[in-house]
Amino acid sequence: MRRVRYGSTGGPLFLEEVPAPEPGPAELLVRCEAIGATLPVVRKVAEAAEPIPLGGEIAGEVVAVGEGVTRFRVGERVTGLCLGHGYADFALLHEVMASPVPEGACAVDAVALVRSGLVALGALTAARPAPGEAALVTAAASGVGHLAVQLARTRGATRVVGAVSDPAKADFVTELGADEVITYSQEDWGTSVDYALDAVGGELLAPTVASLAPGGRLVAYSSGGGTIQAYDLLVGAKSVTGFQMAHIAREKPELYEQWRQELWRLFEDGALKPAVHRKFALEDAAEAHAAITSRGNLGKVVLVP
Template identity: 55%
Template sequence: MKRVRHLGVGRELTIDDVATPRAGATQLLISVEAVGVTLPAVRRLDASTEPLPLAGEVCGTVLEIGSEVTGFGVGDLVTGLCFADAYAEQAVLERAFASAVPSGATAADAIALVRSGLVARGALEAATPSAGESIAVTAAASGVGHIAVQLAKALGANVIGAVSSSSKADFVKGLGADAVCTYDEGPPAPVDAVLEGVGGEQVGRSIKWLAPCGRLVFYGSGGGSINAFDLLDGNRSAVGFQVARVAREQPERYAAWRDDLWRGYFARTLVPMVDRVYPLGEAAAAHERLLARANRGKVVLAP
């Protein structure tokens, strides 16, 4: 089978022919139809001085199940997180991180909806929004951001999509945003909450966008720092959100969020957007598109 491998020199990748893996006792072996490329995973490569596994969200058909696996069968379409060698024609999923894809959904839509949607749903819930409040979503055209815009609008919020370039304005407005701004411009008025997924210097900007008693939820991988006085001024607050902790410690809540996402998908009130689909051999190009923040929706690899 074909598998993409990180060479350990910056983001340099290669593609190899390797043996097909086998499912362990608690694992599923799947024939991969789609792989979700994530910015945190790409950023890890830049910081590494040795080869790293190419982890990611995968979706595909079950080929083999481990002896201790229940609830799945050969031929099922599943999605989940693969922590090693996700960029491949076949991949292994731990049972705990796998979930069924309902009949009628495509693999690419599952990749664009489930993991990004769970992050968006959790970050939005952490912001404790009320109907009629204003919410700014940074990286509003990203894999997570474009879902967050739709979810916030469905709650009755006044949604401002913040983007790196005004060229993304039509895309974000098409998701339901009431207004769109660039990071330099900022929202037209102070907002009650910010879902912050950019990081770096944008974190400081986003804090200053908040109205008195406003809340910022940081869920991204880009780092950044906050001036404590900016919180004190106006009784603002900031909180971090990590979906992996919910998955580990509150699996029933995690599953309920996932079920809600699928209900929205089939009701067409929530539309996952796939930006581009790249073949495995163009994984490096997919990485560059994310790093340039040129995407509108989810970037996907298709073995």
């Protein structure tokens, strides 16, 4: 089978031919139909001291199961987070990380919706939204952000503000349902919101906190780091919550499953529409990563073997 890897920090990415892996206990071997590329993986390629497996969201058909698997059978279609080599024709998926793909949904929809949607819905839930509130979503055109914009509306937000890196993304974010779109480079964001979902971090934390109304809540789920001054929180009685999807998957699997079902229900009802920036061939993985690095993507970046 074909697999994408790299030999040293920063790449380059290349294809190699390797035998298909064998599923171990509680593992599924999945023939990948779609693979989601994410910013955390792109950053690890650029920054990790040693080369790492290129993992991420995958969706496809189960072709073999390991010992002890009880929830899935060969021939079923699943999606989930692959922690090993996911940029490949075949990948291993642990049973606890897998969920079924409903009839009528394609693999690309599954990859664009489930993992990114879980992060968006989890971060939104952590913000404790109340009907009638105003929301701010940074990286609003990203794979997670474009779903967060829509989900905020389903949780009762009467005003949704999207923050983006490029004014050219404004029409896309507006079409998702945002009432207002601002760019990171604006000196004064000129907005006041009850809660903010931040996927960027770094220098964007300060203006995001400044955009919160008194008593406002910031949920930070970025891998980009950054620092918040305690005084900026104290003067407005503001708060910050960190959110990590892996913690939910490990510690609260019943909540993970509840959110997954909610995402598919909203998808089937037409209230949540995942957008795919572009489908890249497996051999074009480097180009897919470049689309994310340049912040040029509108929606999810997907590899299709």
